[in-house]
Amino acid sequence: MLLFVGLGNPGREYEGNRHNIGFMAVEAIARAWNFPAFRKKHQGLVSEGSIGAERVALLMPQTYMNESGRSVGEAARFHKIELDEIYVFHDELDLSSGKLRVKTGGGNAGHNGLKSITAHLGNDYRRVRIGIGHPGDKARVHGHVLSDFAKSEMGWVEALIDAIARNADYLAQGQDASFQNRVHLAMDAAGFGDKKVEKGGEGKPAAKKDKGGHA
Numbered sequence: 001m002l003l004f005v006g007l008g009n010p011g012r013e014y015e016g017n018r019h020n021i022g023f024m025a026v027e028a029i030a031r032a033w034n035f036p037a038f039r040k041k042h043q044g045l046v047s048e049g050s051i052g053a054e055r056v057a058l059l060m061p062q063t064y065m066n067e068s069g070r071s072v073g074e075a076a077r078f079h080k081i082e083l084d085e086i087y088v089f090h091d092e093l094d095l096s097s098g099k100l101r102v103k104t105g106g107g108n109a110g111h112n113g114l115k116s117i118t119a120h121l122g123n124d125y126r127r128v129r130i131g132i133g134h135p136g137d138k139a140r141v142h143g144h145v146l147s148d149f150a151k152s153e154m155g156w157v158e159a160l161i162d163a164i165a166r167n168a169d170y171l172a173q174g175q176d177a178s179f180q181n182r183v184h185l186a187m188d189a190a191g192f193g194d195k196k197v198e199k200g201g202e203g204k205p206a207a208k209k210d211k212g213g214h215a
Contacts, residue, residue, distance in 0.1 A: 069120030095131025
């Protein structure tokens with residue numbers, strides 16, 4: 001079995017935040033591949049189903065971002081899932097909005113969700129890095145990740161989430177490079193290729209303080 005983890009903060013006030021795009025991706029995968037309803041398990045919300053020929057557990061930790069590793073570690077141990085069978089979908093400041101990269105291991109770039117998972121399990125899991133862009137000033141990072149996507153950004157957000165979901169079978173087969181390429185082609189076809197993603201504003205601020213995001 002594979003484990004697909006979407007990172008985010010629980011609660012309605014965080015649903016549209018840039019920091020929650022990992023949740024959005026996993027929810028879209030569940031819809032696209034007809035997974036059953038999510039249920040409470042492993043300190044998170046879990047749905048188990050199939051993507052192509054592969055069995056996959058989808059997990060959205062409900063521990064708040066900076067304690068994500070507790071939930072992921074519990075699920076991985078329960079299902080006896082190895083590190084290289086775990087994919088973590090998360091927001092990435094160091095990628096331009098609408099861009100996507102897949103890598104194994106590497107630095108956590110100040111992302112507290114990744115830091116927590118690494119602390120609980122080790123570093124060599126796979127990361128699906130979903131670009132949300134950088135506000136340009138380190139002092140604005142906290143507000144940037146904890147604000148909702150602006151209306152002007154929703155076109156590329158929806159196109160990217162759809163492309164991730166529809167091509168998730170490539171990840172399930174371990175074809176990370178093909179998945180990445182398919183997503184890029186889909187974004188090009190949708191009109192959101194290089195230099196075509198409109199830069200949105202800060203969006204709507206979060207209703208309350210983050211429980212752990214980027215440092």
